[in-house]
Amino acid sequence: MTESEFDIIRHYFTDRQSRRADVVAGIGDDAALLHVAPGSELVVCMDTLVAGVHFPESTTAAAIGHKALAVNLSDLAAMGAEPAWATLSLTLPASHPDWLKAFADAFFALADSHGVQLVGGDITRGPLAVTVQAHGFVPAGQALRRRGARPGDRVCVTGTLGDAGLALHEGVSVPASLQARLDFPQPRIDAGLALRGYASAAIDISDGLLADLGHLLEHDGLGAALQVDALPRSDAFLAGLQPLGTEAEVLFYELPLSAGDDYELCFTIPEKRHNEAERRLAEIACDCTVIGVIEELSGIRCYRDDGERYHPVSSGYRHFNEAG
Amino acid sequence: MTESEFDIIRHYFTDRQSRRADVVAGIGDDAALLHVAPGSELVVCMDTLVAGVHFPESTTAAAIGHKALAVNLSDLAAMGAEPAWATLSLTLPASHPDWLKAFADAFFALADSHGVQLVGGDITRGPLAVTVQAHGFVPAGQALRRRGARPGDRVCVTGTLGDAGLALHEGVSVPASLQARLDFPQPRIDAGLALRGYASAAIDISDGLLADLGHLLEHDGLGAALQVDALPRSDAFLAGLQPLGTEAEVLFYELPLSAGDDYELCFTIPEKRHNEAERRLAEIACDCTVIGVIEELSGIRCYRDDGERYHPVSSGYRHFNEAG
Numbered sequence: 001m002t003e004s005e006f007d008i009i010r011h012y013f014t015d016r017q018s019r020r021a022d023v024v025a026g027i028g029d030d031a032a033l034l035h036v037a038p039g040s041e042l043v044v045c046m047d048t049l050v051a052g053v054h055f056p057e058s059t060t061a062a063a064i065g066h067k068a069l070a071v072n073l074s075d076l077a078a079m080g081a082e083p084a085w086a087t088l089s090l091t092l093p094a095s096h097p098d099w100l101k102a103f104a105d106a107f108f109a110l111a112d113s114h115g116v117q118l119v120g121g122d123i124t125r126g127p128l129a130v131t132v133q134a135h136g137f138v139p140a141g142q143a144l145r146r147r148g149a150r151p152g153d154r155v156c157v158t159g160t161l162g163d164a165g166l167a168l169h170e171g172v173s174v175p176a177s178l179q180a181r182l183d184f185p186q187p188r189i190d191a192g193l194a195l196r197g198y199a200s201a202a203i204d205i206s207d208g209l210l211a212d213l214g215h216l217l218e219h220d221g222l223g224a225a226l227q228v229d230a231l232p233r234s235d236a237f238l239a240g241l242q243p244l245g246t247e248a249e250v251l252f253y254e255l256p257l258s259a260g261d262d263y264e265l266c267f268t269i270p271e272k273r274h275n276e277a278e279r280r281l282a283e284i285a286c287d288c289t290v291i292g293v294i295e296e297l298s299g300i301r302c303y304r305d306d307g308e309r310y311h312p313v314s315s316g317y318r319h320f321n322e323a324g
Numbered sequence: 325m326t327e328s329e330f331d332i333i334r335h336y337f338t339d340r341q342s343r344r345a346d347v348v349a350g351i352g353d354d355a356a357l358l359h360v361a362p363g364s365e366l367v368v369c370m371d372t373l374v375a376g377v378h379f380p381e382s383t384t385a386a387a388i389g390h391k392a393l394a395v396n397l398s399d400l401a402a403m404g405a406e407p408a409w410a411t412l413s414l415t416l417p418a419s420h421p422d423w424l425k426a427f428a429d430a431f432f433a434l435a436d437s438h439g440v441q442l443v444g445g446d447i448t449r450g451p452l453a454v455t456v457q458a459h460g461f462v463p464a465g466q467a468l469r470r471r472g473a474r475p476g477d478r479v480c481v482t483g484t485l486g487d488a489g490l491a492l493h494e495g496v497s498v499p500a501s502l503q504a505r506l507d508f509p510q511p512r513i514d515a516g517l518a519l520r521g522y523a524s525a526a527i528d529i530s531d532g533l534l535a536d537l538g539h540l541l542e543h544d545g546l547g548a549a550l551q552v553d554a555l556p557r558s559d560a561f562l563a564g565l566q567p568l569g570t571e572a573e574v575l576f577y578e579l580p581l582s583a584g585d586d587y588e589l590c591f592t593i594p595e596k597r598h599n600e601a602e603r604r605l606a607e608i609a610c611d612c613t614v615i616g617v618i619e620e621l622s623g624i625r626c627y628r629d630d631g632e633r634y635h636p637v638s639s640g641y642r643h644f645n646e647a648g
Contacts, residue, residue, distance in 0.1 A: 024365055028543075029470050030402040030527060031369035033462070036360040041348055044443065045355035046457060048413040050450030078354040089372040089413075089455045119368065126374030127451040131413045133370060138357070146353050204354060219352075 008095055008123055012104040013088070020117045022084065032119035034085060040137040045075035051128035056168075061099045063183035064130060065106035071206060072134035073114060073187035074263040078204040080144035080196040081136030083114045083189060088121035089131040106184075114189055144195060144202035144267070147219035153200050153268040155224050155292040158191050158281070160234040161209060162251075165259020166241070169251065173243070177236040185263040190284045195267055198277040202267035208258040210300055210312060213266050217298065226292035229305040231256040250313065257302070258314045268294055332419055332447055336428040337412070344441045346408065356443035358409060364461040369399035375452035380492075385423045387507035388454060389430035395530060396458035397438060397511035398587040402528035404468035404520040405460030407438045407513060412445035413455040430508075438513055468519060468526035468591070471543035477524050477592040479548050479616040482515050482605070484558040485533060486575075489583020490565070493575065497567070501560040509587040514608045519591055522601040526591035532582040534624055534636060537590050541622065550616035553629040555580040574637065581626070582638045592618055 014027045024033035036042050049068050051057055069086060076083050088107070092099075111118060116134070163181035167174045188204070195202060203216045209231075217223060233256060241248040269277050274290070281288045295301075302310040338351045348357035360366050373392050375381055393410060400407050412431070416423075435442060440458070487505035491498045512528070519526060527540045533555075541547060557580060565572040593601050598614070605612045619625075626634040 025467075025469065030399040031367045031405065031458075031460075033403070033467050034366040034368060035464075036366055038362040042358040042360055042366070043355045044358060044409075044411065044459075046411040046413055046445050046455075048415060048446045048448050048455065050415055050448050053448060053450050075354040079357070081355065085368075087368065087370045087457060089370055091372060091374055091453060121370050122372045122455075124372050124374050124377060126377050126453060129415060129450060129453060131370075131372065131446075131455040133411060133457050134355075135368075136355075140359075143349075143357050145349070202354075 008100065012100045013118060016108060018112055018117060020084065020115070023117055023119055026117060026119040034119065037137070039140055041140050041143060043076055043079050043081035043136045043138055043143065044133065045072050046131065046133040047071045047075065048129060048131040059183065061102035062106035065103035066110050066184050068130040068132045069107055069110050069134070070185045070187050071263065072132045073189060074185065074204040074206065076134050076136040077188040077192035078144060078202050078265055079138060080142065080192045080202070081138045082193060083116045083134060083136045085119045085135040086111060086116050087133045088118060089124070090121070091124045091126040091129045093126070093128060138196070142196050144192065144199050146201055146203050146216045148201040149216060149220055149222055149268040149294045150200060150270065151222065151294050151296045153270050153294040154274050154290045155213065155226065155266065155268055155294060156288050156290050157205070157209070157232060157264050157266050158188050158286055158288055159262070159264045160232045160237065161205070161262050161264060162237050162255035162259055163234050164261035165255040166237055166251065168259070168261070169255070175236050175240060178240055182261055185261065187263060188265045188286065191265055191281060191286045194280040194284055194286070195277060198273050198280065199267040199269055202265055205260070205262050205264045205266050207260045209266060210257050213300060216266065216268070217300070221298055223295045223298045224292050224300050225295055226300060226302045227305070228253050228257065228302045228310045230289065230291050232287065232289040253310060254313055257312050332424060336424045337442060340432060342436055342441060344408065344439070347441055347443055350441060350443045358443065360461070363464055365464050365467060367400055367403050367405035367460040367462055367467065368457065369396055370455065370457040371395045371399065372453060372455040383507065385426035386430035389427035390434050390508050392454040392456045393431055393434050393458070394509045394511050395587065396456045397513060398509065398528040398530065400458050400460040401512040401516035402468060402526050402589055403460070403462060404466065404516045404526070405462045406517065407440045407458060407460045409443045409459040410435060410440050411457045412442060413448070414445070415448045415450040415453045417450070417452060462520070466520050468516065468523050470525055470527050470540045473525040473540060473544055473546055473592040473618045474594065475546065475618050475620045477594050477618040478598050478614045479537065479550065479590065479592055479618060480612050480614050481529070481533070481556060481588050481590050482512050482610055482612055483586070483588040484556045484561065485529070485586050485588060486561050486579035486583055487558050488585035489579035490561055490575065492583070492585070493579070499560050499564060502564055506585055509585065511587060512589045512610065515589055515605060515610045518604040518608055518610070519601060522597050522604065523591040523593055526589055529586050529588050529590050531584045533590060534581050537624060540590065540592070541624070545622055547619045547622045548616050548624050549619055550624060550626045551629070552577050552581065552626045552634045554613065554615050556611065556613040577634060578637055581636050
């Protein structure tokens with residue numbers, strides 16, 4: 001602990017910034033001064049990751065730096081927003097240069113790839129935790145919202161589900177590709193932008209499909225029928241299940257339905273716009289799977305290919321209800 | 325722990341919101357949707373308070389709820405910004421309704437008094453910590469900045485200094501008024517607004533006068549001469565020193581110079597505008613004291629009334645250098 005808070009900020013965070021034209025003043029004053037273009041709405045979200053709660057204590061600094069920003073960019077993606085700025089509050093038990101360098105390198109690699117400038121924040125001493133706020137823009141009135149789904153709309157998800165959940169599952173020998181899904185989730189910014197004007201509602205899957213789709217549905221008092229055999233599963237996920245014997249049969253459904261941390265988008269599309277939306281996602285090489293349909297009757301009903309009901313064991317991650 | 329994260333958010337935070345017309349969508353989606361009026365710059369700051377670091381473990385929930393927002397509004401005040409929105413990340417070891425109610429009551433009391441709407445955030449489980457981001461507006465180009473002071477400018481502070489520091493000082497029997505300065509700092513929003521167009525530079529005093537004035541000076545490579553007998557001290561502060569004997573002589577200077585947590589504004593005013601600025605502050609019943617003058621020579625030099633140099637013992641709070 002030889003560096004002061006101010007030196008840490010300067011060394012690892014301030015001096016390496018790329019600059020956006022809409023940042024009038026970034027780090028280095030009491031607050032950042034920012035320009036929002038007329039006609040744009042500002043989109044703002046904030047998420048905190050706490051060691052031992054949101055990531056295992058063994059998580060690398062690089063994974064923490066990436067993920068803290070990624071989970072927020074994922075929220076912007078779910079709104080169809082274009083990312084612009086971030087602020088970072090980093091609480092650290094001690095100041096280790098190697099750790100800070102790895103954290104900052106990963107944070108800025110993701111930020112740079114999405115044109116995001118870090119404009120402020122705070123470094124404090126305490127138990128390891130990271131809070132990031134992300135800011136983005138949407139043309140006024142064009143944000144994707146959780147509300148807006150209608151009966152008959154297709155329920156879709158991007159990418160594959162359950163990968164991060166399997167990486168977290170005890171006793172699993174985790175292949176690198178699943179560990180990367182857990183540690184370095186890729187926010188679906190491009191998909192969110194592509195879905196503006198097509199999706200009737202959208203949310204990102206951070207707490208698990210059932211929980212997050214539930215949030216989407218509750219806004220309009222609707223329900224959904226899901227085809228649980230149709231849930232998109234990666235080859236690595238299927239291969240990872242193989243050695244698990246009878247448990248694999250449960251996890252095959254439960255992880256894609258209920259495990260968090262995948263950071264895919266779940267969205268609804270009116271039937272007549274579905275082909276067009278799928279084409280737009282294909283143009284940006286984003287896989288999209290129809291997994292169900294919106295229904296009038298509230299609640300989520302799961303069905304197997306043979307038409308039998310499937311009754312999920314759990315329904316998503318809740319910080320204050322479960323062991324976590 | 326009977327309430328889920330979502331119920332907590334709803335019960336203590338979402339359902340009591342006052343509404344601003346510029347909030348298109350607040351809590352309840354993946355992100356907030358906000359409108360920034362053309363011609364305004366967005367002012368954004370973020371501060372984290374960690375139990376045991378930024379406040380004693382014994383601090384009441386009300387004090388934590390107030391202070392977490394107040395320290396951020398103080399940053400907005402230092403920019404001359406009008407507050408608008410806040411986001412809140414609350415990390416809690418457990419969910420106790422009494423604690424949450426007291427925290428939320430104090431948070432919203434301060435928010436309401438400044439027209440601030442809570443537009444988003446996060447509640448997570450973990451060691452007690454609170455991160456708040458505050459958002460405000462200034463007319464484009466009119467923000468108060470840390471840079472901008474010129475040699476000859478008067479150095480001024482609002483209110484009194486050292487009160488919170490004395491409340492934190494071990495062995496002091498703390499009168500209620502000093503404890504309130506520590507627990508319920510009042511951000512100088514009105515003073516910041518009044519100083520737009522008058523102050524050449526401004527900063528809020530969170531880490532101690534010497535440290536924060538130092539930040540202001542370093543932007544322009546300037547220095548200052550301070551009159552340490554002229555530092556504004558409250559009656560409660562002077563009374564609190566009385567029983568401390570010889571230590572009081574040291575604390576009389578050291579606390580106003582180096583103790584943090586007062587959240588007054590330190591600003592510079594060109595000599596010819598000083599009377600007018602003081603009159604504007606008097607109109608809003610804000611005390612203002614000239615404590616020194618900006619000089620070409622970098623560094624801060626302290627003088628007693630008799631013209632002798634005073635050499636401060638410490639120079640401000642640094643999280644990673646000192647025991648805290």
